[in-house]
Amino acid sequence: MxxxxxxxxxxxxGGARFLLGVxxxxxxxxxxxxxxxxxGDDVWMHGLRICPDLDSVMYTLxxxxxxxxxxxxxxxxxxxxxxLAAYGAEPTWFGLGxxxxxxxxxxxxxxxAGEPLSAITARLCxxxxxxxxxxxxxxxxxETHVVIQDRAIHFQEWWVRHKAELPAKRFxxxxxxxxxxxxxVLDALNAADVVxxxxxxxxxxxxxxxxxxxxxxxxxxPVVGVSPIIGGAAVRGMAEKCLSAIGVECSAAGVGGLYAxxxxxxxxxxxxxxxxxxxxxxxxxxxxxxxxxATVGMVQAALRSAE
Amino acid sequence: MxxxxxxxxxxxxGGARFLLGVxxxxxxxxxxxxxxxxxGDDVWMHGLRICPDLDSVMYTLxxxxxxxxxxxxxxxxxxxxxxLAAYGAEPTWFGLGxxxxxxxxxxxxxxxAGEPLSAITARLCxxxxxxxxxxxxxxxxxETHVVIQDRAIHFQEWWVRHKAELPAKRFxxxxxxxxxxxxxVLDALNAADVVxxxxxxxxxxxxxxxxxxxxxxxxxxPVVGVSPIIGGAAVRGMAEKCLSAIGVECSAAGVGGLYAxxxxxxxxxxxxxxxxxxxxxxxxxxxxxxxxxATVGMVQAALRSAE
Numbered sequence: 013m014x015x016x017x018x019x020x021x022x023x024x025x026g027g028a029r030f031l032l033g034v035x036x037x038x039x040x041x042x043x044x045x046x047x048x049x050x051x052g053d054d055v056w057m058h059g060l061r062i063c064p065d066l067d068s069v070m071y072t073l074x075x076x077x078x079x080x081x082x083x084x085x086x087x088x089x090x091x092x093x094x095x096l097a098a099y100g101a102e103p104t105w106f107g108l109g110x111x112x113x114x115x116x117x118x119x120x121x122x123x124x125a126g127e128p129l130s131a132i133t134a135r136l137c138x139x140x141x142x143x144x145x146x147x148x149x150x151x152x153x154x155e156t157h158v159v160i161q162d163r164a165i166h167f168q169e170w171w172v173r174h175k176a177e178l179p180a181k182r183f184x185x186x187x188x189x190x191x192x193x194x195x196x197v198l199d200a201l202n203a204a205d206v207v208x209x210x211x212x213x214x215x216x217x218x219x220x221x222x223x224x225x226x227x228x229x230x231x232x233x234p235v236v237g238v239s240p241i242i243g244g245a246a247v248r249g250m251a252e253k254c255l256s257a258i259g260v261e262c263s264a265a266g267v268g269g270l271y272a273x274x275x276x277x278x279x280x281x282x283x284x285x286x287x288x289x290x291x292x293x294x295x296x297x298x299x300x301x302x303x304x305x306a307t308v309g310m311v312q313a314a315l316r317s318a319e
Numbered sequence: 320m321x322x323x324x325x326x327x328x329x330x331x332x333g334g335a336r337f338l339l340g341v342x343x344x345x346x347x348x349x350x351x352x353x354x355x356x357x358x359g360d361d362v363w364m365h366g367l368r369i370c371p372d373l374d375s376v377m378y379t380l381x382x383x384x385x386x387x388x389x390x391x392x393x394x395x396x397x398x399x400x401x402x403l404a405a406y407g408a409e410p411t412w413f414g415l416g417x418x419x420x421x422x423x424x425x426x427x428x429x430x431x432a433g434e435p436l437s438a439i440t441a442r443l444c445x446x447x448x449x450x451x452x453x454x455x456x457x458x459x460x461x462e463t464h465v466v467i468q469d470r471a472i473h474f475q476e477w478w479v480r481h482k483a484e485l486p487a488k489r490f491x492x493x494x495x496x497x498x499x500x501x502x503x504v505l506d507a508l509n510a511a512d513v514v515x516x517x518x519x520x521x522x523x524x525x526x527x528x529x530x531x532x533x534x535x536x537x538x539x540x541p542v543v544g545v546s547p548i549i550g551g552a553a554v555r556g557m558a559e560k561c562l563s564a565i566g567v568e569c570s571a572a573g574v575g576g577l578y579a580x581x582x583x584x585x586x587x588x589x590x591x592x593x594x595x596x597x598x599x600x601x602x603x604x605x606x607x608x609x610x611x612x613a614t615v616g617m618v619q620a621a622l623r624s625a626e
Contacts, residue, residue, distance in 0.1 A: 058424045058425075058428055059366070059424060059427050059428040059431055060424070088398075089396050089398050089417065091395075091396050091398075091417040091418050091421075092399070092417050092418070092420050092421045092424070093421075094418075094421075095417075095418045095420075095421030095422070096421045096424065096425065098421075098446060099421065099422075099425050099442075099443065099446050100445075100446070101421075101424070101425050101428075110396065110398040110399050110402075110417045111398050111399070111401075111402045113399050113402075113420065114398075114399045114400075114401075114402030114403045114405075114406065114408075115402070115406075117365045117366060117367070117399070117403065117408070118365075118403065118406050118408050120366050121365055121366040121408075124366055136406065138407075139405060139406050139407070
């Protein structure tokens with residue numbers, strides 16, 4: 013019998029921190045881990061292809077993330093951004109650090125040469141050595157746009173520029189209909205012993221992955237989700253505003269309900285122990301990822317509940 | 320009678336420093352200045368279009384140049400370059416500063432949007448306010464390549480990576496045959512009262528401009544050249560190696576001879592007062608651009624000898 017194979021669907025910061033725990037536990041038990049990472053946040057800016065979730069995962073697992081901001085590179089400088097602003101080059105509201113830009117330059121150059129994002133991500137990971145396989149959900153362009161009052165804007169504009177303060181009517185995953193899972197994604201899902209949903213934003217991190225035809229259909233192993241909501245509030249980010257836009261209650265039960273048809277088990281924090289998700293085994297376990305040991309505890313609980 | 324119109328053909332550092340003097344003198348006499356700048360050094364690196372000579376002119380006249388290096392931006396940082404090297408992204412031998420990269424990002428984004436280099440240069444100059452009109456010699460791709468032993472390499476690779484140490488057989492201005500003068504170039508030449516050749520490298524700064532069909536033919540005003548060679552040595556750079564490759568003596572007379580059919584007058588340093596250029600008025604005048612006042616003196620001598 014081979015080693016256990018764990019596949020994790022993940023978004024940005026929450027996903028990256030969860031993956032730290034998955035990697036640590038996988039090392040202990042000799043498991044292999046594949047992360048399927050959201051590409052809905054990806055965006056072109058200043059001619060550069062920026063993949064915030066892939067980079068958050070890669071930098072976090074490669075010890076390159078800024079620990080205070082929890083995005084971008086540590087020891088970062090901001091001279092390019094300052095100069096772009098001096099030229100009046102829009103947009104000026106996006107955090108584009110100097111070190112970070114090198115990643116985007118390598119990626120954009122390879123994209124221009126015709127390489128798929130999955131191959132580019134593998135190339136970037138040669139440097140970061142994340143200790144797991146990091147795959148984009150798709151090699152095709154899938155972009156989350158937000159329908160506001162009278163138009164649709166890129167998710168980054170809504171999230172970063174407007175701080176999610178413009179009421180969102182709905183989210184559109186542009187390109188998802190015709191996108192294919194990236195190279196390696198279906199193979200990983202087919203070989204998986206368990207599929208975990210990281211405690212990422214359900215509306216704009218996990219949903220864009222699930223919107224790619226073929227991914228949900230490839231869930232053969234048991235699926236266990238981890239709630240990103242504790243006591244009715246998002247652990248980080250602005251999931252409330254995303255959930256309210258799609259008419260889902262911001263609660264562990266609400267998000268669990270979204271995923272219910274796919275789930276075998278749903279991990280909620282003990283404060284949400286009363287949450288009910290029809291047809292799903294709700295498992296209370298501490299969900300604050302205060303350090304790697306705490307996160308490992310979550311992963312252990314998730315794997316137990318998959319059995 | 321309108322103001323005097325001065326057109327200067329220029330390359331990188333030498334051209335930029337000369338233009339400081341031209342601008343200062345033009346302000347005194349109320350003249351208008353247009354620089355036609357070499358694009359032969361231009362190169363794509365890491366997906367960015369880099370125009371070293373245009374940038375040297377723009378940064379120098381806009382007080383953004385590093386005064387010690389005499390290329391690139393002052394207060395520069397090098398984090399992108401360090402990160403590109405950490406990714407193993409080639410080339411690693413080119414000096415790509417963080418602040419400088421912002422210029423290349425703006426330019427490359429505009430090129431991708433279909434803007435001509437002349438319009439892009441005008442846009443960049445809105446920030447730098449050089450006080451003169453800065454035009455690329457061509458909006459088309461004209462690139463200097465160097466034929467060495469068994470192949471041709473981009474001028475930047477020969478110059479920066481190999482420090483001009485690989486014996487050059489000849490220089491090829493790729494694309495020059497079918498290139499057109501950039502928007503504004505012929506108008507400036509047609510309206511000029513005098514055309515000056517800056518003391519730039521004759522082989523790889525001035526020659527690629529002259530190689531563009533239509534430019535030489537538009538010299539209606541008197542042409543005055545300024546020798547980049549003083550006492551048999553290049554004031555800066557590695558012009559000797561370029562001149563020897565094309566079989567021209569590294570001397571004020573040698574370079575003057577190259578330009579002779581176009582010249583009315585040829586400024587040489589007093590140490591080269593004996594230089595003879597058949598058919599050309601050789602004018603000894605101090606050519607060390609030690610400060611702006613010294614350079615203004617050169618410009619005054621050049622304008623006098625055009626009369």
